[in-house]
Amino acid sequence: MPIRLIAIDLDGTLLTEDKQIHPPTAQALRSLSAQGIKVILASARPPRSVRPFYNELALDTLQINYNGSLIYHEPSQTPFYHQPMPGHLVLRIVSHARTLYPSVLASLEVLDHWYTDHVDSDYLTETARHFQPDSIAPIHTFCDQPITKLMFLAPLSTILSLEQTLKFAYPDHITLTRCDDHLLQIMHHSASKAAALKMIANHYRIQMSDTLAIGDAPNDLEMLQSAGLSVAVANAHDSIKAIAHHTTQFPTSQGVLAALQHFGLCD
Numbered sequence: 001m002p003i004r005l006i007a008i009d010l011d012g013t014l015l016t017e018d019k020q021i022h023p024p025t026a027q028a029l030r031s032l033s034a035q036g037i038k039v040i041l042a043s044a045r046p047p048r049s050v051r052p053f054y055n056e057l058a059l060d061t062l063q064i065n066y067n068g069s070l071i072y073h074e075p076s077q078t079p080f081y082h083q084p085m086p087g088h089l090v091l092r093i094v095s096h097a098r099t100l101y102p103s104v105l106a107s108l109e110v111l112d113h114w115y116t117d118h119v120d121s122d123y124l125t126e127t128a129r130h131f132q133p134d135s136i137a138p139i140h141t142f143c144d145q146p147i148t149k150l151m152f153l154a155p156l157s158t159i160l161s162l163e164q165t166l167k168f169a170y171p172d173h174i175t176l177t178r179c180d181d182h183l184l185q186i187m188h189h190s191a192s193k194a195a196a197l198k199m200i201a202n203h204y205r206i207q208m209s210d211t212l213a214i215g216d217a218p219n220d221l222e223m224l225q226s227a228g229l230s231v232a233v234a235n236a237h238d239s240i241k242a243i244a245h246h247t248t249q250f251p252t253s254q255g256v257l258a259a260l261q262h263f264g265l266c267d
Contacts, residue, residue: 004210010043012216022253028266049127066149068196069187084146091143105153115142123153150186177219194222231259
């Protein structure tokens, strides 16, 4: 079947362990983009953290950020679609979490801005290793506006407990994602990479049957299920391998290249 759009997760998929794109993979994706195939980066990261890879691939497409809470147009640096949570709900969730675990770290993302009341070098997201907060102040001072993503950072035992507690307490309000042991990500209940991919495909007038999705983690599962073809890289979570149409013999970036070769998209 013709592939007109390729959606690729970043961390654990397109990026190697040292957070680089394998040069032959980058070249292949640039070539496909030049041929008119839409290459979509689909990440939990904010736009500022995706930007270096977007530019490396010379893309001009929409991208998926915050697990689908934001679809961003990088060339104009403007949102194409934004589904945040109400600020009062986020404040209630933070208060709930800190009643149980007073020392849990909380960070908020609003479009492409990071707000928090404390930074701990022992608990940093990949983005936080490269960018400073836009503001450090009490959490309630930021919750007078819609919040794109809420993050809790803590030891694994705390994160596991919070995941179950909040999932039970707010079943119709939020979506929770845990891809790293120390990090719990919380978005609007309707946010997902799958929903964002469908919107992007519709925008480009591409049938979902003509899309290919490549991923590795549980937050990629619905996106892979919604695509016409789906690929799990060799290092993918078992749940991803179980539903993918194809699993590569190579991990991360080399696995992406192997997938493109498998489906005849490049040599």
